[in-house]
Structure formats: structure tokens, C-alpha cells
Amino acid sequence: MKMLFIGAGKMATALATGIVKNELLPVSDLLACDISATARQAFTAATGVRCEAPSQALVTDADVLLLAVKPQLAAAVAAELMPIRPGALVISICAGIGINKLQQWFGTGNIIRVMPNTPLMVGKGASAYALGPDADAAAAALAGRILGALGLARQVDEALLDAVTALSGSGPAYVFEMAKAMAAAGEEAGLPATLSLDLTIQTIAGAAEMLARRLGTPDELRDAVTSPNGTTAAGLTVMAQHEFRAMMRDVVTAARKRSAELGR
Known part of the structure; x- marks a missing residue:
């Protein structure tokens, strides 16, 4: 062949x-x-x-x-x-x-x-x-x-395939944007730029590996690292206040719509 x-x-x-x-x-x-x-x-x-x-x-x-x-x-x-x-x-x-x-x-x-x-x-x-x-x-x-x-x-x-394009096709860019934001926030919190980026990369890679190994659902893994009234809970509260999940829904929806438009 x-x-x-x-x-x-x-x-x-x-x-x-x-x-x-x-x-x-x-x-x-x-x-x-x-x-x-x-x-x-x-x-x-x-x-x-x-x-x-x-x-x-x-x-x-x-x-x-x-x-x-x-x-x-x-x-x-x-x-x-x-x-x-x-x-x-x-x-x-x-x-x-x-x-x-x-x-x-x-x-x-x-x-x-x-x-x-x-x-x-x-x-x-x-x-x-x-x-x-x-x-x-x-x-x-x-x-x-x-x-x-x-x-x-x-x-x-x-x-x-339009939904696939919006989720996994465009998805790496969403992760890269999140990584940039996390690393920048780490710098603002006082971390050296290189260390902040290294910690961000390893955190994303490690979390993805836990999901890939099916160590729990996204909800279960999130809850496992979240203590009541702890640091993670404080961060998650801000994400909820800013309607993070709704924002991601809108991101994927916009990308899917654009994929359909380009395919016509």
C-alpha cells in the first residue's frame, strides 16, 4: 500500500x-x-x-x-x-x-x-x-x-466534527491560555517567572495524568484536593463567582459555531 x-x-x-x-x-x-x-x-x-x-x-x-x-x-x-x-x-x-x-x-x-x-x-x-x-x-x-x-x-x-473541532481541535489553545494566566498570577504572587511557569506546566501535566489514569472523575479529583474553607476552596469560589464553567461552555459553543460557518 x-x-x-x-x-x-x-x-x-x-x-x-x-x-x-x-x-x-x-x-x-x-x-x-x-x-x-x-x-x-x-x-x-x-x-x-x-x-x-x-x-x-x-x-x-x-x-x-x-x-x-x-x-x-x-x-x-x-x-x-x-x-x-x-x-x-x-x-x-x-x-x-x-x-x-x-x-x-x-x-x-x-x-x-x-x-x-x-x-x-x-x-x-x-x-x-x-x-x-x-x-x-x-x-x-x-x-x-x-x-x-x-x-x-x-x-x-x-x-x-464541529463539536470535536471546538473541544479538542481548539482545546490546546484554551489550555495554553489558562497556563499563561496561571503563570502570570504566580509571578504577581511573588514567584520568579521561570519557576512559576515550571510549576504551572507540571501541575497541568500531573492533573491530566490523574484524569487519564481514571483515578477519579473531575468532580471527585477536585473534591479530593479541596479542604473546607481551605486555600483551594477560596480559589474555586472565585472561579464560581466568575462563572468559569459557563465561560467554557460559551468558548466551546463559539468555536463550534465558527467551525460550522467555515464548513459551509
């Missing part, structure tokens, strides 16, 4: 690295293309996979096409690449581009639309994928293996 990465940016590099590291496909069956010579060199250096300038010959020789270009460039790139090999599988990680559009562009229903997130680059991704009308169980299994090698992977109905 020959797989072609169309676009050789960070996410494509992470996916190719996962495939190679976990021996999901032989390196000899992988190839990439990108218009940028710098991106081509960086991709090959990181993955060991050959990366060339785009050409029709590369496309017609591929059994699987992994579309990893900027969403605003996807339509033009697809037009330049057509026609693809009959029966080829198209996997797209282009945010906001629906299966219907991909089907029109590539002339096939053998499509998988993926919504990954940037922690994929460190093997901690959260990805959801939806099948096109002609994608079969084997195609779904392939997507699951590739994405699962770099974190959590779940198959969903396409109708859920």
Missing part, C-alpha cells in the same frame, strides 16, 4: 513519524510532496521519508492520499492533483472541509475526514474521524491505526 502525504508540514510530519516509528507501513511505501523546498527537507530529516515537489505521477501511483495542506489551499491543490487512482483512499486533516466538498473535489466517496489536534506532534493527540459514503471497514481501521499510534482516536459521525 503506497501512501502519499500531500503537504509536509508539522502535522503531516507527526503522522509520518508515528507510522514509521510504529512500523504501520514500510518507509518504502511512504512518500510526501510539498511546494516548499524547506518543508521537503525538514520532513525527510524528521521522518526518513522521501519528499518531492508535487507531480501528477506521484498522485496516480498512490493508494492512499493524506491531504495535509492549509484549508484555504485545499481546493486548488485538489484540482491540480486530479485525477487520482481509481479506488484510492483520501484522508483529509484539513479543518472545516466537509466530506461532500472532498467528494466533489476528488471524485470519490472513499474519503475519511479527520479532526486531529496539535498534541499529535508529541504523541498525545486527540483525533476524531468520519467516514465518507464509500469508505469501508478496512479504511476505517487504517485511519484508527495511524491516529491511534499518536494518541486517542475515535470514529464519529461527521455531524459531530
Whole structure:
């Protein structure tokens, strides 16, 4: 099975690295293309996979096409690449581009639309994928293996992908913003900047690991660290006063709405 990465940016590099590291496909069956010579060199250096300038010959020789270009460039790139090999599988990680559009562009229903997130680059991704009308169980299994090698992977109905985008796709930015705010607050409380950021990072990583190990529900773990009238209770009271949960609901709702708008 020959797989072609169309676009050789960070996410494509992470996916190719996962495939190679976990021996999901032989390196000899992988190839990439990108218009940028710098991106081509960086991709090959990181993955060991050959990366060339785009050409029709590369496309017609591929059994699987992994579309990893900027969403605003996807339509033009697809037009330049057509026609693809009959029966080829198209996997797209282009945010906001629906299966219907991909089907029109590539002339096939053998499509998988993926919504990954940037922690994929460190093997901690959260990805959801939806099948096109002609994608079969084997195609779904392939997507699951590739994405699962770099974190959590779940198959969903396409109708859920706007919500996935709003939660896990955009979610790392919410965590980074919270981290920035926590570190800044620590500085204001008198901590050196480096120490404050280090403590913030480790706190977030440790809390996430406790959740991942299912040591308790979010409510149970929160309560376990909260003593009546203690320091944590004082902080949580301020969060409640500022309607933190309602704010996060509005954040995700706004992102989901925007994802739906971009997909039209």
C-alpha cells in the first residue's frame, strides 16, 4: 500500500513519524510532496521519508492520499492533483472541509475526514474521524491505526466534527491560555517567572495524568484536593463567582459555531 502525504508540514510530519516509528507501513511505501523546498527537507530529516515537489505521477501511483495542506489551499491543490487512482483512499486533516466538498473535489466517496489536534506532534493527540459514503471497514481501521499510534482516536459521525473541532481541535489553545494566566498570577504572587511557569506546566501535566489514569472523575479529583474553607476552596469560589464553567461552555459553543460557518 503506497501512501502519499500531500503537504509536509508539522502535522503531516507527526503522522509520518508515528507510522514509521510504529512500523504501520514500510518507509518504502511512504512518500510526501510539498511546494516548499524547506518543508521537503525538514520532513525527510524528521521522518526518513522521501519528499518531492508535487507531480501528477506521484498522485496516480498512490493508494492512499493524506491531504495535509492549509484549508484555504485545499481546493486548488485538489484540482491540480486530479485525477487520482481509481479506488484510492483520501484522508483529509484539513479543518472545516466537509466530506461532500472532498467528494466533489476528488471524485470519490472513499474519503475519511479527520479532526486531529496539535498534541499529535508529541504523541498525545486527540483525533476524531468520519467516514465518507464509500469508505469501508478496512479504511476505517487504517485511519484508527495511524491516529491511534499518536494518541486517542475515535470514529464519529461527521455531524459531530464541529463539536470535536471546538473541544479538542481548539482545546490546546484554551489550555495554553489558562497556563499563561496561571503563570502570570504566580509571578504577581511573588514567584520568579521561570519557576512559576515550571510549576504551572507540571501541575497541568500531573492533573491530566490523574484524569487519564481514571483515578477519579473531575468532580471527585477536585473534591479530593479541596479542604473546607481551605486555600483551594477560596480559589474555586472565585472561579464560581466568575462563572468559569459557563465561560467554557460559551468558548466551546463559539468555536463550534465558527467551525460550522467555515464548513459551509
